[in-house]
Amino acid sequence: MLRVVKPRNARSKRALEGREPKEVEDPRTAVFVKGTSTGEVLNAAMKELMALKRPHAISFSKKNTIRPFEDTSSLEFWADKNDASLFVVAQSTKKRPDGLTFVRMFNNKVLDMIEVGVDKFVSMDEFKTRKATPGHRPLTHFASDLFDTHPRFMQLKSLLLDFFGSEVIDGIHLSGVEHVISVQLAPTPEGLNNVSAILLDSDDSKNLPKVHIRTYTINAVASGTKVPRVELVPMGPCFDLTLRRHQPADPEILKAALKRPKLKKQDVEKGLGNRKKNVEVDEMGDVRGRLHIGKQDLSKLQTKKMKALRDIPVPGEESESDSGSESDEEPSGKRGRAA
Numbered sequence: 001m002l003r004v005v006k007p008r009n010a011r012s013k014r015a016l017e018g019r020e021p022k023e024v025e026d027p028r029t030a031v032f033v034k035g036t037s038t039g040e041v042l043n044a045a046m047k048e049l050m051a052l053k054r055p056h057a058i059s060f061s062k063k064n065t066i067r068p069f070e071d072t073s074s075l076e077f078w079a080d081k082n083d084a085s086l087f088v089v090a091q092s093t094k095k096r097p098d099g100l101t102f103v104r105m106f107n108n109k110v111l112d113m114i115e116v117g118v119d120k121f122v123s124m125d126e127f128k129t130r131k132a133t134p135g136h137r138p139l140t141h142f143a144s145d146l147f148d149t150h151p152r153f154m155q156l157k158s159l160l161l162d163f164f165g166s167e168v169i170d171g172i173h174l175s176g177v178e179h180v181i182s183v184q185l186a187p188t189p190e191g192l193n194n195v196s197a198i199l200l201d202s203d204d205s206k207n208l209p210k211v212h213i214r215t216y217t218i219n220a221v222a223s224g225t226k227v228p229r230v231e232l233v234p235m236g237p238c239f240d241l242t243l244r245r246h247q248p249a250d251p252e253i254l255k256a257a258l259k260r261p262k263l264k265k266q267d268v269e270k271g272l273g274n275r276k277k278n279v280e281v282d283e284m285g286d287v288r289g290r291l292h293i294g295k296q297d298l299s300k301l302q303t304k305k306m307k308a309l310r311d312i313p314v315p316g317e318e319s320e321s322d323s324g325s326e327s328d329e330e331p332s333g334k335r336g337r338a339a
Contacts, residue, residue, distance in 0.1 A: 027056045028056065028084075028085045028086050028162055028163075028165070029056045029057070029058060029082065029083060029084040029085065029086065030050075030053050030056060030057050030058070030084065030086040030087065030088060030163060031057075031058045031059075031060065031078055031079075031082055031084045031086070031087050031088070032046050032049070032050050032057065032058065032059045032060065032087075032088045032090075033060050033064055033066060033078075033087060033088070033089045033090070034046070034060060034061075034062075034063050034064065034090050035063065035064065035065075035066055035089060035090055035091030035092070036063055036064070036065050036091070037091065037092050037093065038063070038090045038091070038092055039092050039097075039098065041098050041118055041121050042090040042091075042092055042098055042099075042100070042118065043090075044121060044123055045090070045100065045118055045121050045237070045239070046059075046088065046090050046100075048121075048123060048124060048236070048237035049088060049237075051124070051134065052138075052164065052181075052215070052237075053163065053164075054134045054135060055134065055135055058082055058084065066089060066091075067091075068087075068089055068101050068103055068110075068113055068115075069101075069113070069115075069245060069247065072109075072110045075087055075103060075105070075110060076105075076108050076109060076110070079105045079108045080108045084105070085104065085105045085106070085162075086102070086103070086104060086105070086162065086163055087101075087102070087103040087105070088100060088101070088102055088103075088163075089101040089103065096115070096117065096244060097117070098117055098118040098119075099115055099116070099117055099118075099244065100115070100116050100117075100118060100241075101113055101114070101115045101116075102114050102115075102116070102159045102163065104159060104162060106253060106256070106257040107256075107257075109253065110247075111249050111250075111253060111254070111257060112155065112159075112246075112247055112248055112249040113246065113247045114152075114155055114156055114159060114243070114245075114246040114247075115243075115244040115245040115246065116156075116211070116241040116242060116243055116244060117241065117242040117244055118239060118240070118241060119210065119240040119241065119242055120238070120239070120240035121237065121238070121239055121240075122236055122237060122238040123236060123237055124235065124236035124237055125236075126236060127234050127235055127236040129217060129233050129234065129235055130217050130233070130235070131217070131235060132178040132179035132217055132235065133178055136176065136177075136178050136179070137164075137165065137169070137172075138164055138177075138178075138179045138180060138181045138215075139177055139179075139180045139181070140160065140161060140164055140165075140180075140181050140183070141180060141181070141182045141183065142157055142183045143182065143183070143184045143185070144184065144185040144188070146185060146188060146209075147183075150208075151248075152208060152243055152246060153185070153208075155246065155248065156211065156243070157183070160183060164181055174220075174228075175220075177218055178217060178218060179215060179216060179217045179218060179235060180215070180216045180217075180218060180232060181213065181214075181215050182213070182214045182215075182216065183211065183212070183213050184211075184212045184213075184214070185209045185210070185211060185212070186209040186210040186211075186212065187209065188209050208242075208243050210240055210241065210242055211239075211240070211241040211242075211243070212238075212239070212240055212241075213237075213238065213239040213240075213241065214234070214238050215234075215235045215236055215237060215238070216232035216233060216234055216235055217232070217233045217235045218230055218231075218232065218233075219231040219232070219233050278290040278291075278292075
């Protein structure tokens with residue numbers, strides 16, 4: 001059960017409201033932590049990952065005695081201290097050499113984590129090409145059906161999207177897209193193509209294919225039309241990863257993490273969310289709605305007959321019948337006024 005904290009005064013109430021889920025979340029901050037033993041490969045890999053994550057990256061220079069799968073108290077303390085929701089822990093041991101652990105937090109508690117082994121690493125310095133501008137959001141491409149069907153790869157895809165993603169944007173200019181991060185898998189064994197085999201071997205990491213991460217810069221070439229021809233140029237870094245240990249998210253904590261905040265009355269009136277149907281906001285900020293009504297039968301419509309809407313006869317064009325009717329009605333009207 002999640003502990004519910006009740007505010008004691010107005011100040012604590014405002015502080016709790018500031019930590020509540022937002023409709024548009026802030027960019028996730030990642031903390032890079034070194035374990036007691038790290039080699040050259042892990043140090044270079046951490047440096048390159050931090051370069052892709054900037055400016056939302058914090059690096060711990062000192063080594064720390066930390067084991068994420070055994071004790072998470074240090075991660076929870078650092079998350080509260082640095083207002084961070086992502087961690088990348090580097091640790092190399094004899095049993096698990098060159099290991100990177102991606103940890104995702106929620107409410108300063110560990111939500112889920114996954115450990116990968118770095119089998120091959122190629123730095124940016126090996127590619128003498130143009131580099132992307134730090135802080136630009138990349139396009140992330142996942143080239144395998146297992147990222148939508150296999151539980152282990154679905155978790156990896158979710159973590160990588162949170163790691164490389166930044167603030168939520170409605171649109172982006174074509175010239176603002178500078179680099180692409182492509183995540184591919186090695187040839188998939190035939191057993192993983194079966195749904196029943198996926199469910200049985202979801203916890204077996206030995207038979208899972210390797211993950212290849214490649215980074216490219218986008219080169220727009222004139223094509224004779226408005227849309228340029230796009231060419232991908234290798235930029236680096238490049239990773240070959242092997243899936244190892246993992247810890248799935250607790251269902252109750254995951255439900256709380258996916259809970260969406262309640263919309264305010266002003267936001268609902270502006271057409272945000274899905275609470276009001278057929279309501280939209282135009283470019284000027286005006287709320288416009290659409291009403292659907294049935295076909296009306298106007299033949300039986302009863303209207304009020306008003307004296308002011310009667311036809312007024314023109315003098316000299318009255319017929320004898322009209323003049324007779326007027327003469328008959330005048331005495332009655334005069335007698336009515338006298339009475």
